[in-house]
Amino acid sequence: MPATALAGEQVLEFKLVTKPMDLKVTEVANVDGQTVMSGKMFGVAFFKDGRVAVKDFVHSADLIKGSGPIYGYSTYTFDDGSSITARYAGAIKDGRAKGEYTILSGTGAYANATGTGGFESAQAGFKGAGLYDGRFIVKTP
Secondary structure, three states: OOOOOOOOOEEEEEEEEEEEEEEEEEEEOOOOEEEEEEEEEEEEEEEEOOEEEEEEEEEEEEOOOOOOEEHHHEEEEEOOEEEEEEEEEEEEEEOOEEEEEEEEEEHHOOOOOEEEEEEEEOOOOOOEEEEEEEEEEEEEE
């Protein structure tokens, strides 16, 4: 697909597979089950419209016994070079992650994009990787 800028609002739904690339997990002294983690991760998003994007992101979490807040910054890059960069914030609870996106910027077809979105983990048997359902509500000028 060519990088054609479309003014207005688009809803982009996707499946996302993520994997830690350089993630540091530190156990907190004298607090049972408390860990702090941060680092680089990578993912591939499969959009309902047939497009695929790679996701490079930095992730951070402050978890006690596996539950707690998460946040990070993601850049989704499509094969035409267009990209969407968003900050996310959410939480992990009972082994499930859920969060909200705030779109910060974009390039190509998503130049000057703003908007929101969200994600939540989906059941998957992957070892060392996660599966998510996600969506962006992208506003372009």
